Amino acid sequence: MCGIVGYIGDKQALPIVIKGLERLEYRGYDSAGILIYDQRKKEVYFEKQPGRIKNLTRVIDPDTPGTLGIGHTRWATHGQVNKANAHPHYDCQKKIFVVHNGIIENFREIKSSLIQRGHKFSSETDTEVFPHLLEELIKEGLSYEQAIIQSLKKIRGSFAFLIFNKDYPDMIVAARLSSPLILGLGDKEFILASDQTAIGLITNKIVYLNDGDIVFVNKNKYEIKSFLSEDTKNYEGIIDFSSAETEKGRFQNYMIKEIFDEPKAVEDTLRGRLLIEEGDVKLGGLDRVASRLKEIDNILITGCGTAFYAAKLAEYFFEEYAQISTKAEIASELRYKMPVVSEKTLLISVSQSGETADTLAVIKNFKTKGILTIGITNVVGSSIARLVDAGIYSHAGPELAVASTKAFLAQTVDLILLMIYLARQRKINVGEAKEILTELDQIHKKIQETIVDNDQKADSLAEKYLFAKDFLYIGRKYNFPIALEGSLKLKEISYVHAEGLASGEIKHGPIALIEEGFPTIIIAPQDSVYEKTISNLEEIKARKGKIIVITTKGNKSLEKLADDVIYIPETLELLSPLLSIVPLHLFAYYFAKKLGRDVDRPRNLAKSVTVE
Numbered sequence: 350m351c352g353i354v355g356y357i358g359d360k361q362a363l364p365i366v367i368k369g370l371e372r373l374e375y376r377g378y379d380s381a382g383i384l385i386y387d388q389r390k391k392e393v394y395f396e397k398q399p400g401r402i403k404n405l406t407r408v409i410d411p412d413t414p415g416t417l418g419i420g421h422t423r424w425a426t427h428g429q430v431n432k433a434n435a436h437p438h439y440d441c442q443k444k445i446f447v448v449h450n451g452i453i454e455n456f457r458e459i460k461s462s463l464i465q466r467g468h469k470f471s472s473e474t475d476t477e478v479f480p481h482l483l484e485e486l487i488k489e490g491l492s493y494e495q496a497i498i499q500s501l502k503k504i505r506g507s508f509a510f511l512i513f514n515k516d517y518p519d520m521i522v523a524a525r526l527s528s529p530l531i532l533g534l535g536d537k538e539f540i541l542a543s544d545q546t547a548i549g550l551i552t553n554k555i556v557y558l559n560d561g562d563i564v565f566v567n568k569n570k571y572e573i574k575s576f577l578s579e580d581t582k583n584y585e586g587i588i589d590f591s592s593a594e595t596e597k598g599r600f601q602n603y604m605i606k607e608i609f610d611e612p613k614a615v616e617d618t619l620r621g622r623l624l625i626e627e628g629d630v631k632l633g634g635l636d637r638v639a640s641r642l643k644e645i646d647n648i649l650i651t652g653c654g655t656a657f658y659a660a661k662l663a664e665y666f667f668e669e670y671a672q673i674s675t676k677a678e679i680a681s682e683l684r685y686k687m688p689v690v691s692e693k694t695l696l697i698s699v700s701q702s703g704e705t706a707d708t709l710a711v712i713k714n715f716k717t718k719g720i721l722t723i724g725i726t727n728v729v730g731s732s733i734a735r736l737v738d739a740g741i742y743s744h745a746g747p748e749l750a751v752a753s754t755k756a757f758l759a760q761t762v763d764l765i766l767l768m769i770y771l772a773r774q775r776k777i778n779v780g781e782a783k784e785i786l787t788e789l790d791q792i793h794k795k796i797q798e799t800i801v802d803n804d805q806k807a808d809s810l811a812e813k814y815l816f817a818k819d820f821l822y823i824g825r826k827y828n829f830p831i832a833l834e835g836s837l838k839l840k841e842i843s844y845v846h847a848e849g850l851a852s853g854e855i856k857h858g859p860i861a862l863i864e865e866g867f868p869t870i871i872i873a874p875q876d877s878v879y880e881k882t883i884s885n886l887e888e889i890k891a892r893k894g895k896i897i898v899i900t901t902k903g904n905k906s907l908e909k910l911a912d913d914v915i916y917i918p919e920t921l922e923l924l925s926p927l928l929s930i931v932p933l934h935l936f937a938y939y940f941a942k943k944l945g946r947d948v949d950r951p952r953n954l955a956k957s958v959t960v961e
């Protein structure tokens with residue numbers, strides 16, 4: 350939800366800020382804007398445009414001089430997508446400029462009191478109150494620093510701000526509360542950004558800013574203060590991926606690159622964690638809570654969207670293998686529910702970005718009750734990673750397409766590892782665990798095989814079914830969450846309606862949709878529920894629906910029954926979701942691409958949902 354970037358140093362700021370915005374564009378792409386300060390002429394240059402960053406670069410002189418700059422790429426919350434509502438926003442004198450990620454919830458009351466004091470507003474945004482508030486407090490006699498502190502205290506909501514004031518032309522001030530913001534430490538240069546992919550443009554040394562931090566940055570030094578507490582300790586780190594991982598390389602889009610990265614994401618997530626001979630796993634991030642985990646007798650597992658579907662899979666895994674009562678709950682619901690918990694409850698939160706507002710809110714809520722919290726995140730040092738009691742990283746590498754693909758597989762692998770960890774503390778024997786781990790160790794090769802076997806096939810199936818306006822996706826047991834994930838992927842990037850269901854549910858209503866030609870995708874590897882799923886297939890066929898089925902290689906029996914058959918390699922039932930999801934990701938990609946959709950940046954969406 351909005352990306353912000355700021356640069357101060359010796360280099361020309363414009364190309365760095367623009368490149369940074371391009372890397373952050375996945376966070377929102379309704380409009381973009383920049384400000385560059387030319388120290389020699391003492392002039393501010395700013396420009397904003399609705400639409401993608403390329404619209405902005407078209408109207409900017411690429412030689413605009415200046416070694417300080419701030420920029421913004423917007424996911425609209427308050428006010429339409431137009432030039433006036435694009436950032437940066439400024440005060441009445443055009444002296445104070447602000448870019449903002451987040452929401453100012455009490456902006457209406459602040460705005461009306463500022464209007465009464467004569468302030469003129471030029472946008473419908475919540476953000477614009479902030480530069481005017483600063484202007485007002487400075488007018489009342491507060492120092493710049495005090496005005497910032499008091500303004501931050503007056504607003505309610507979430508924010509990451511970058512502030513430039515012409516009266517302090519050698520400085521960018523940044524502040525954050527519940528929205529991500531990182532400071533990158535270069536050599537006599539600094540970069541501030543919503544995430545590490547933009548920071549990596551100039552340095553791999555980072556400082557994670559805490560809630561309540563205000564940072565005063567000039568080209569030689571930075572100083573962090575907090576408007577919430579006296580004592581602020583900041584965690585320093587090193588970016589753990591190469592710049593090449595943020596490039597598309599030989600691929601046309603990030604999404605297809607990231608699908609092709611799925612085997613690697615799984616292999617990297619497993620690296621160093623399998624103790625096959627001992628039938629156990631090594632999860633260093635859990636060491637400090639190992640004894641508490643032994644006492645756990647119920648689990649709540651949460652996340653949003655795709656991350657929730659990984660959580661839903663884990664609900665099956667944990668109950669079956671670790672025999673711990675487990676409930677998967679959508680974070681946006683769980684935060685308002687009153688679940689029955691005890692000191693033996695464990696909360697597991699799954700999030701690729703580690704910044705999703707609803708998931709964060711659940712963790713905060715549960716922590717106040719003293720519940721043990723574990724995070725499964727892909728972004729080192731993200732808010733969730735820092736908030737939870739213990740965690741397991743999913744080493745999928747940066748995921749830049751808005752639709753999550755490789756992160757889903759990495760999350761699922763992490764949850765299988767956690768299941769083994771919990772099961773070994775309880776019930777599962779070494780032999781059973783060893784069987785799972787041996788297959789898991791090789792699963793990346795089968796994922797690769799699934800991609801190679803199905804890339805062309807998914808492309809031609811997309812062509813064949815391009816006429817369809819609706820799809821059903823059905824699966825049972827472990828492949829029910831896969832039906833949900835497959836259908837989400839199709840609808841979010843193609844804008845074609847798709848519904849994921851538990852196979853057994855179709856006769857309780859949805860089968861009424863089936864008529865001649867209506868397509869259903871059935872996930873039916875040869876597993877313990879295969880026969881049941883095939884009965885559902887027959888029911889759809891009897892009503893002349895079109896059927897695409899995903900089944901195990903070698904099972905030729907469905908060729909007569911289904912219109913199209915997709916094959917995946919044989920594996921353990923538990924691991925089959927890691928294979929069955931792959932052709933569904935490919936199908937969604939090719940389908941959307943053939944419809945001419947912007948697959949990496951689907952309409953109305955943003956990758957990191959940092960507002961409620």
Ligand code: F6R
Pocket residue numbers: 652653654655656657699700701702703704705708751752753754837838841956957958
């Ligand atoms: C779907 C998708 C979203 C995210 C959801 C949670 O393709 O990407 O549904 O999975 O917004 O995001 P994270 O995992 O960052 O918490």
